[in-house]
Amino acid sequence: MNTPEALDRVYQAFSTQKKPRTISACPCCIDQAHVCTLLSTPLRKITPAQLSSYASSVFLTAGSEPDFRYFLPRILEISIHDRGWWPDREIVLRSLALAGWKSWHKGEREVLQSLFDSAFNDVISCEEDQEYEIDSWICGLALAGVDVAPFLQKLEAHAATEALIGFFELNAADLPKKRLGNAFWSDNKEAAAQVVEWFESSAIQSIVWRHYGST
Known part of the structure; x- marks a missing residue:
């Protein structure tokens, strides 16, 4: 859809x-x-x-x-x-x-979730301000109480590598401090920790190192 x-x-x-x-x-x-x-x-x-x-x-x-x-x-x-x-x-x-x-109601929740999925897919495939759009969506969805794990998984797909790298670079300066760059994360520190952990995972670190090793 x-x-x-x-x-x-x-x-x-x-x-x-x-x-x-x-x-x-x-x-x-x-x-x-x-x-x-x-x-x-x-x-x-x-x-x-x-x-x-x-x-x-x-x-x-x-x-x-x-x-x-x-x-x-x-x-x-x-x-x-x-x-x-x-x-x-x-x-x-x-x-x-x-x-x-x-x-x-379930139907209302489902149509909202479908909208989030579709809009995020558009962001991944769009090059303009991609890293800022991804950052905004991931943080905003977390603040809404949405599980961001499926959205992070979308970024792990091979076709989304550039999107993932852009998102990483936007937060790279803050990751060593176990935090993210977007100030809105202060409203959901638990979800922020989840995203930091994802960035630090072996799968994401491997993608990042492969990217910089090939440039």
């Missing part, structure tokens, strides 16, 4: 979530005019700029689980396609954990 198809399935799965009548928010973060714009604009047509404040504030100074579920498909769509969008992808995916998504 490709990413557009996976996104459509997410929209469909959450289509029963009613549009909220209002959004509870700190007026310093989201004023009433902004709320009106969000609620009067068709979901798929909400712009990145319009949704930025809500997505970066939800569960902190704005929003609740019902309105988050309503906006979630559009939030994920923008986060996947607009790398420069604020909030960072790590913040977006962390919001899923704050929403308690692991307790949602």
Whole structure:
């Protein structure tokens, strides 16, 4: 399944979530005019700029689980396609954990997992900012409470060697200190330790040494 198809399935799965009548928010973060714009604009047509404040504030100074579920498909769509969008992808995916998504209906969890798989596959096959994209996804998924082991395994595949090396180089300076470069890892040190251990495994070290030995 490709990413557009996976996104459509997410929209469909959450289509029963009613549009909220209002959004509870700190007026310093989201004023009433902004709320009106969000609620009067068709979901798929909400712009990145319009949704930025809500997505970066939800569960902190704005929003609740019902309105988050309503906006979630559009939030994920923008986060996947607009790398420069604020909030960072790590913040977006962390919001899923704050929403308690692991307790949602099985079908909803499954379509989200399928979207993560498809989007990550796209990142592995795309050369532009590949190492930063991989780093963002691995960290963000960990913050969402997703098991990152299957995603790390994708990087071990022969066709993904360059992606793995880029991810390694992005973290190489921090690995001797048993940590990773992305500051968001401080929110899930257990998962960070898992990734550090993966980098230190004989399989990954072998791939790294073969790469540098052939250059």
